[in-house]
Amino acid sequence: MGKGMGGVLSRKKKEEPAAAAPAAGAASTPEQKAPAAAAAAGPAAPAPAQPATAAEAAKADAPGAKNMSFDYTLKPHATIPAPEGPLMVCILDGFGENEFKDAFNAVHVANTPTVDALRAVPKRFRTIKAHGTAVGLPSDADMGNSEVGHNALGSGQVVDQGARLVDIALETGKMFEGDGWKLISQAFPGNTVHFIGLLSDGGVHSRADQLVGCLRGAAARGAKRIRVHILTDGRDVPDGSSVKYVADLEAVLAQLGSEGCDAKIASGGGRMKVTMDRYEADWSMVKRGWDAHVLGKAPHTFTDAKTAIVTLRGPEDAPVSDQYVDPFVIVDEAGKPVGTIEDGDAVVLFNFRADRMVEISKAFEYAKFDTFDRERFPQGLRFVGMMQYDGDLKLPANYLVPPPEILHVSGEFLVKNGIATFAISETQKFGHVTFFWNGNRSGYLDAKQEQYLEIPSDKIEFNKAPDMKAREITEASKEAILSGKYKVIRVNFANPDMVGHTGDMAATVRACETVDACVKELIAAVDSVNGRWLVTSDHGNADDMVQRDKKGKPLMGEDGKPLPLTSHTLAPVPFFIGGKGLPDSVVLRGDVPDAGLANVAATTLNLLGYEAPAIYKPTMVENAAA
Numbered sequence: 001m002g003k004g005m006g007g008v009l010s011r012k013k014k015e016e017p018a019a020a021a022p023a024a025g026a027a028s029t030p031e032q033k034a035p036a037a038a039a040a041a042g043p044a045a046p047a048p049a050q051p052a053t054a055a056e057a058a059k060a061d062a063p064g065a066k067n068m069s070f071d072y073t074l075k076p077h078a079t080i081p082a083p084e085g086p087l088m089v090c091i092l093d094g095f096g097e098n099e100f101k102d103a104f105n106a107v108h109v110a111n112t113p114t115v116d117a118l119r120a121v122p123k124r125f126r127t128i129k130a131h132g133t134a135v136g137l138p139s140d141a142d143m144g145n146s147e148v149g150h151n152a153l154g155s156g157q158v159v160d161q162g163a164r165l166v167d168i169a170l171e172t173g174k175m176f177e178g179d180g181w182k183l184i185s186q187a188f189p190g191n192t193v194h195f196i197g198l199l200s201d202g203g204v205h206s207r208a209d210q211l212v213g214c215l216r217g218a219a220a221r222g223a224k225r226i227r228v229h230i231l232t233d234g235r236d237v238p239d240g241s242s243v244k245y246v247a248d249l250e251a252v253l254a255q256l257g258s259e260g261c262d263a264k265i266a267s268g269g270g271r272m273k274v275t276m277d278r279y280e281a282d283w284s285m286v287k288r289g290w291d292a293h294v295l296g297k298a299p300h301t302f303t304d305a306k307t308a309i310v311t312l313r314g315p316e317d318a319p320v321s322d323q324y325v326d327p328f329v330i331v332d333e334a335g336k337p338v339g340t341i342e343d344g345d346a347v348v349l350f351n352f353r354a355d356r357m358v359e360i361s362k363a364f365e366y367a368k369f370d371t372f373d374r375e376r377f378p379q380g381l382r383f384v385g386m387m388q389y390d391g392d393l394k395l396p397a398n399y400l401v402p403p404p405e406i407l408h409v410s411g412e413f414l415v416k417n418g419i420a421t422f423a424i425s426e427t428q429k430f431g432h433v434t435f436f437w438n439g440n441r442s443g444y445l446d447a448k449q450e451q452y453l454e455i456p457s458d459k460i461e462f463n464k465a466p467d468m469k470a471r472e473i474t475e476a477s478k479e480a481i482l483s484g485k486y487k488v489i490r491v492n493f494a495n496p497d498m499v500g501h502t503g504d505m506a507a508t509v510r511a512c513e514t515v516d517a518c519v520k521e522l523i524a525a526v527d528s529v530n531g532r533w534l535v536t537s538d539h540g541n542a543d544d545m546v547q548r549d550k551k552g553k554p555l556m557g558e559d560g561k562p563l564p565l566t567s568h569t570l571a572p573v574p575f576f577i578g579g580k581g582l583p584d585s586v587v588l589r590g591d592v593p594d595a596g597l598a599n600v601a602a603t604t605l606n607l608l609g610y611e612a613p614a615i616y617k618p619t620m621v622e623n624a625a626a
């Protein structure tokens with residue numbers, strides 16, 4: 001491949017477990033570690049509430065020999081011939097098809113001649129569901145997100161996702177019976193139990209009510225000292241809401257205090273500044289988190305969290321966003337941090353979503369770790385994740401709730417049928433189009449059949465450079481399309497989502513215009529080799545940039561300016577097919593009106609000229625002439 005392609009940054013390669021031995025932690029002898037480690041053994045751990053079809057398929061597989069008995073043979077499609085050129089699958093991250101087509105819809109306001117033209121093609125454009133139960137979330141009030149969206153896109157199935165699995169584990173009390181809970185409960189009588197995570201109701205990475213369920217569960221089961229390390233949101237929920245979440249949490253902690261459990265907030269910071277980096281985009285975030293949560297060191301100290309946040313956000317007319325609040329530590333009247341993490345303490349990462357918990361998990365779990373100087377590595381920690389964030393790395397070894405098991409993903413069908421794939425994005429979405437796409441598997445499914453390319457993302461707020469790395473992604477993708485080496489080219493453009501999260505309307509319009517221009521070039525490249533393409537998205541974001549009342553009326557702040565919406569939306573997403581190599585008679589079916597992201601995988605296999613496996617959600621295409 002050409003320039004920039006030499007240094008293929010499949011960062012997952014760097015994450016081989018052998019590179020760093022798991023810390024012995026509380027389970028300092030193999031005997032002690034055994035039960036939880038056994039529970040962590042992925043295939044053996046039962047995944048609750050799999051959909052019937054996938055569960056049936058899973059049953060056929062012996063534990064420990066997952067997928068071995070499953071037949072991955074793809075049969076030629078009865079009526080759709082294989083294409084001459086490759087199939088491009090292009091994800092415009094956060095590009096929803098919103099019912100509000102007004103001045104606050106950046107997708108609508110942007111000048112997008114390519115997408116506009118695609119929308120006008122009969123029977124080759126539709127919308128698909130990308131939120132709520134259609135992607136395995138607890139309810140249809142839950143907006144979609146990249147994790148569940150890419151899981152559904154890549155696997156062709158809807159599985160109960162982390163948010164739902166944690167709800168079930170709390171409702172049934174199963175969480176409190178598991179090995180992960182048993183591990184942390186060793187710290188209840190004489191040590192501190194720390195909870196670290198995103199404090200909001202976004203439901204993307206975590207939920208405050210689940211944190212509260214864990215806090216109450218710990219106190220009721222004998223925890224004597226609890227410390228919470230909070231990451232303020234403003235990205236999955238409105239900016240400024242952190243103050244209210246802190247007040248609500250303080251009330252719960254005070255109540256626990258009155259019941260005899262010493263419970264306090266100990267440290268914190270904004271989620272884009274502290275702890276929650278992903279895909280190794282900026283390890284300094286994790287270092288800042290470690291310093292604040294573990295060592296009790298931060299540039300700012302306060303005696304209470306509300307004052308910390310209000311002060312660090314600064315003036316009301318030009319506040320620092322919740323996402324970017326500086327790290328802080330809560331101290332007592334003598335200036336001593338109230339909750340450093342000490343030998344023998346328990347640490348719970350209460351986020352269920354993986355991408356932004358992997359790095360901090362490594363810092364806690366790996367005895368040998370040289371990515372940054374931890375200065376002090378507490379001994380005998382009882383460390384658990386809400387879930388296991390990486391099943392291949394078994395990271396962390398101990399966790400409270402088993403993660404969803406996503407089997408027989410489309411990538412497995414491709415590699416097992418000799419269909420070469422190229423997948424590309426920039427750092428911020430690289431794991432989305434590989435790890436999440438492949439059902440949360442690290443690295444290549446088959447390095448001989450696949451090439452993954454990560455273009456390093458900028459390390460700035462993305463409204464300041466809304467083109468992000470779209471041009472570089474386009475050039476590398478075009479090269480892959482024209483190379484003749486790949487049958488599938490999978491691309492994710494991060495712009496509408498990452499810029500949408502800043503709440504900056506003008507920059508998000510630009511982001512949409514940029515990806516529209518890039519799609520045009522990619523389609524031209526595919527057409528030049530008689531290929532086919534499919535363009536869609538994983539959830540909404542740029543399609544609504546303002547908070548609204550229940551009737552959809554935009555909400556204005558006291559200053560008369562619109563209140564920005566930084567989160568994803570509930571909107572469906574567009575779904576387009578086409579290509580010079582696609583016979584005119586291959587069109588979208590009219591009989592799957594409720595299709596969602598999980599219907600894309602079967603459609604993709606059909607567009608490659610294969611029948612889709614029966615366990616997948618139905619295809620959206622047909623050959624109308626057949």
Ligand SMILES: O=C(O)[C@H](O)COP(=O)(O)O
Pocket residue numbers: 094144145146147204205235236356497501
């Ligand atoms: O992690 C984030 O950036 C947001 O919470 C969700 O965005 P994503 O689901 O698009 O990654």
Ligand SMILES: [Mn+2]
Pocket residue numbers: 093094145146147149497538539
């Ligand atoms: Mn996304």
Ligand SMILES: [Mn+2]
Pocket residue numbers: 094146497498501541568
């Ligand atoms: Mn997003």
